[in-house]
Amino acid sequence: MFKTFLSIHASSWAVLVVLLIVTAILYSNNKIKVGTITHMILRLMYIIMLVTGIGMLSLAIQNSGMTSFTWTFLGKAVLAILMIGVTEMLLVRIKKQKTSMKMWIIDSVLLIAVLGIGFSF
Template sequence: MFKTFLAIHASSWAILIVLLIAAAMLYSNKVIKVGTIVHMILRLMYVVMLVSGCGMLFLAIDNSGMNSFTWTFLGKAVLAIAMMGVSEMLLIRIKKTKKQALSCGLLILFYSLLF
């Protein structure tokens, strides 16, 4: 079961990155309607990523207890949730044509810490 959650989780991360870039490009090119659709699909993938990540976390706790691997897992979960918030902030700022340097920097920082 862990391998299934892992495969879904890894795939959702790859899809998230592609959708984030696509939505940012659509918003910056003023294709708002299609960008909003891609943004909604991105939010759906956030849910898939969270469910698969929680499934892996609960299986890890059941199998091995609260060892150092599980604490690392919890730290990555917190960073992933923060990354989702910064991604949303970045896309909204691009959509409203505001400055997004801070959001972009935070997003790059969170991605680098997660991987």
């Protein structure tokens, strides 16, 4: 079951990154309706990512208790939730045609941190 959650979770991260870029490009080019559709699909990917991540975390806790591995998982979960919030703020700023370079940097740093933790195990 863990491997199933892991493969879905990893795939959702890949789709999430692609959808973020596509949505940002669409909003930047004033394609608001299509951008809103991809933004909603992106939000669906957040839900899939969160459900599979919580599933993996609960299986890890059941199998091994609260080890350093599980605490690392919890840290990754917190960073991932922060990244979701920053991504949403970033896309809203792009949609409103406001400057968003700081948000891109913060989002990129969080993405690298989350993926680094995720792929190190």
